[in-house]
Amino acid sequence: MAKAKNARLMTDEALALVARRFAVLSEPMRLRLLHALFAGEKPVNALVEITQGTQANVSRHLQTLADAGLLARRKEGLQVFYSIADPSIFPLCELVCGSLEKQHAQRADAFARR
Amino acid sequence: MAKAKNARLMTDEALALVARRFAVLSEPMRLRLLHALFAGEKPVNALVEITQGTQANVSRHLQTLADAGLLARRKEGLQVFYSIADPSIFPLCELVCGSLEKQHAQRADAFARR
DNA sequence: ACACTGTATGCGTATATACGCATATGCTTG
């Protein structure tokens, strides 16, 4: 474990990597793809159907996700199967969803003030 | 707890909100600001100094973070103090950093193959 | 009221990137 524990100084490079990871997750279409893959490995054509996107666009987003190390690629004949490669995605999404739900609840309360 | 547990169908609106949350975290300067605030509440001028950014730019990024509900604002005389308002940021960053470290380690291994 | 300090904002520019369209590449089968 190199310099892991020490979260003190964040180098510009490390900061850029973290920012990049978040940027990859900042597109609805890519979130849709990840969500579809939560259920398990799927070929591109299935993802195109599920997400209702164009084949070209889906392919590009899948590349982006794979480049980021979030997805794994497996070729089988004509098809290419993608699957979640980075399990940290699950708790990550749960955290964000939970935070947003709480935010929403608080806003609702602010109006419901009796 | 409303419809929390059921992560099944993600509406376009929910997806957009999650994407937005990630987008807010996808700028190095904003991550720098969050990181600086991990130690506790700070006024804008302190953050300008720490991050070495221009006052205008820092102010704008702080607004973005506050708008997203991640930061809280507190005015005291001339100064405005910002602080972390959403504690989910901490585990979120830890998750991403941990994932990236693991990725880095794996890449290193791929080369060090004996 | 004036000057001064800390913070926010309007505007222009540069850069990134999502998407659509057409086309290329790769693999399989006749």
Add this chain to the structure above:
DNA sequence: CAAGCATATGCGTATATACGCATACAGTGT
């Protein structure tokens, strides 16, 4: 090797947004 299907890529355009500069706004002290 020709045809056909699944996937990837080149290119142009539209949109978003980060940044710098100047300036506005707000609160404090003289």
